[in-house]
Amino acid sequence: MNEPLNPPDLPNPTSQEDAPRWTPLCASSDVAENRARAATLDGKQLVVWRDGEGGIHVWDDRCPHRGETLSDGVVAGGLIACASHGWRFDVNGQQIRLINSTQSARCDAKIHATVHDAHERNGYVWVRVPLARAAVVKDARASAASHHECA
Ligand code: FES
Numbered sequence: 001m002n003e004p005l006n007p008p009d010l011p012n013p014t015s016q017e018d019a020p021r022w023t024p025l026c027a028s029s030d031v032a033e034n035r036a037r038a039a040t041l042d043g044k045q046l047v048v049w050r051d052g053e054g055g056i057h058v059w060d061d062r063c064p065h066r067g068e069t070l071s072d073g074v075v076a077g078g079l080i081a082c083a084s085h086g087w088r089f090d091v092n093g094q095q096i097r098l099i100n101s102t103q104s105a106r107c108d109a110k111i112h113a114t115v116h117d118a119h120e121r122n123g124y125v126w127v128r129v130p131l132a133r134a135a136v137v138k139d140a141r142a143s144a145a146s147h148h149e150c151a
Pocket residue numbers: 063064065066067068082083084085086087
């Protein structure tokens with residue numbers, strides 16, 4: 001990659017040492033439009049997917065229905081559909097029911113995928129994920145140089 005690796009100009013919400021920080025997850029080019037891929041960040045299983053308008057999304061790779069991986073799902077019409085039983089989720093993680101090909105309706109508002117803050121900068125997908133252990137990346141430049149590969 002020829003672009004310089006600079007820490008993103010994305011604000012961190014707090015100066016607390018153990019607060020989630022922006023971390024490079026994978027190269028933007030690893031995630032094609034209307035595709036979902038698995039990724040890991042310090043042992044945490046994530047799905048990174050790109051909607052049809054180019055928007056990038058990073059969620060826990062776990063369907064709220066029965067816990068299957070969303071990274072095996074299908075992306076279409078701005079929704080990601082779980083491959084197991086077909087539950088669909090909009091870009092906010094809300095479960096959606098298709099009424100017909102042009103209409104959709106929200107399902108129970110409590111049924112939500114776990115969504116993380118994600119942005120693209122300098123050719124990378126950056127994510128802010130609370131990690132199980134304190135894995136704060138203090139030097140984004142060093143971390144970007146050894147970015148995590150999407151599966
Ligand atoms: S596990 Fe995802 S729809 Fe059932």
